[in-house]
């Protein structure tokens with residue numbers, strides 16, 4: 001078994017960070033943006049800098065005074081003087097620790113303030129971005145920017161910034177004092193540096209290769225575990241257990257091999273540093289001894305140099321390690337800023353008005369639309385829904401049903417000259433987005449629930465609703481009975497995955513939320529997944545109640561809702577090819593009639 005020490009792990013992790021493919025494209029620009037955040041904390045930052053200067057200076061002063069003490073002892077200092085000097089030394093080291101503590105304490109405060117405001121700004125900016133932005137990106141990737149990337153920035157600001165400044169100051173100060181004491185011995189000590197970096201480079205090149213391999217095989221094995229766990233049922237059904245185990249063992253062996261070499265090579269780093277430190281120690285003591293014998297330097301100078309040489313190689317090594325971490329944090333910050341630079345949803349037109357109520361008269365007038373300006377998603381779609389009507393949108397997958405809803409809710413905009421959408425006779429461009437959406441409610445296939453109580457989940461429909469109103473809505477949605485059977489009734493905490501309640505019950509909650517919102521326009525995206533007959537009946541009954549007196553748009557997958565719709569709009573390849581009632585369309589014996597006949601006996605239409 002390969003043993004790993006803490007140092008090895010530290011080196012390994014810093015190496016891994018360095019190996020990640022993310023690299024900042026505009027380091028200068030990103031650093032400037034980070035600086036703008038840091039600059040808000042200028043006062044505290046100058047205290048931190050002061051503490052860094054003090055602690056670095058004291059770290060030079062301590063060893064220097066020790067050397068002086070050795071020389072004075074040789075010259076015949078008495079015990080009293082020695083004790084006084086020792087007290088000074090204790091004071092210096094105590095003060096240095098205090099300065100280090102304060103610089104860390106204040107810097108953590110600064111870092112957390114910066115991260116707090118970056119995270120707040122990023123989150124609130126995300127809320128203002130248009131729907132099209134989210135459709136182009138994976139949620140996992142966005143989550144990673146809010147969590148991993150921010151964490152990366154936070155960690156680096158917390159420690160790396162201080163370490164880089166302290167290390168640079170210490171290295172610079174040490175070299176200056178060493179030159180002042182003995183240029184010859186300084187040059188000899190410094191010769192160790194190129195050897196140290198050459199050795200480090202040799203090892204890092206090797207480890208880099210193996211760490212890359214290790215990351216790849218680790219990703220591979222993780223993916224395989226996830227795949228087989230989520231597909232356990234299929235694995236068992238087809239009796240593939242043995243084959244899966246063999247494949248896993250093969251991947252596991254590959255991981256062991258790459259990890260073995262990665263750890264072995266990275267394990268050399270601290271050993272090499274130690275060896276070089278010992279060599280430099282021997283050189284200083286040997287050459288220093290000769291120089292002292294010849295009267296060029298005192299014994300005290302040798303003592304100072306031996307401490308300084310350690311004090312000098314360690315920060316150099318730290319600087320090299322921190323460099324990788326800082327680069328990866330800058331890349332993380334850049335990814336955060338990229339989102340902050342994304343354009344927010346367009347402002348409402350200057351003439352746009354707030355609306356407080358709607359009759360629910362909806363008219364599409366020759367509306368055309370394209371997501372990417374090349375392929376037409378909708379072509380000259382026109383229809384008219386009068387208040388209270390139920391409109392069913394029917395058509396094969398990709399026909400443009402969801403796009404019609406997205407345009408109606410202004411998640412996307414109809415471009416100039418591409419037609420108009422009127423609500424109660426007003427072009428929707430002249431209605432503010434916020435007030436328009438307040439008049440709409442959505443019951444979608446996948447009901448979105450939040451990790452809070454049932455009560456608050458329903459109240460999301462109208463935040464000002466009282467508890468009684470919430471219960472009234474739940475009763476109207478046929479949800480009250482099942483809620484009362486939950487462990488804590490309305491106070492039961494749901495999780496966002498909706499565990500503990502069925503798919504159908506989630507739909508009922510979603511209907512209750514819509515009832516509470518009391519919208520003029522209702523959008524329903526029928527659930528396609530199988531729901532038991534009793535719950536389905538409850539859902540249908542609740543929906544009929546919800547739809548009463550409101551203009552409703554139903555993206556229809558089932559025959560029963562469509563049969564009762566006042567208007568059925570049949571779409572194909574973005575074109576409205578038929579419209580009418582179920583009976584009239586059946587009589588016309590066109591595309592819709594064909595769809596109905598071909599789907600007879602099946603549960604879904606589209």
Ligand SMILES: Nc1ncnc2c1ncn2[C@@H]1O[C@H](COP(=O)(O)OP(=O)(O)OP(=O)(O)O)[C@@H](O)[C@H]1O
Nearest residue numbers: 135371372377396397398399400401402403404606
């Ligand atoms: N955000 C988007 N960016 C680019 N193209 C899109 C986007 N959303 C939908 N489309 C494309 O527009 C066309 C119409 O999609 P839409 O979602 O409106 O169809 P639909 O009838 O609702 O389909 P389904 O029944 O499968 O939900 C499809 O070809 C789809 O690939």
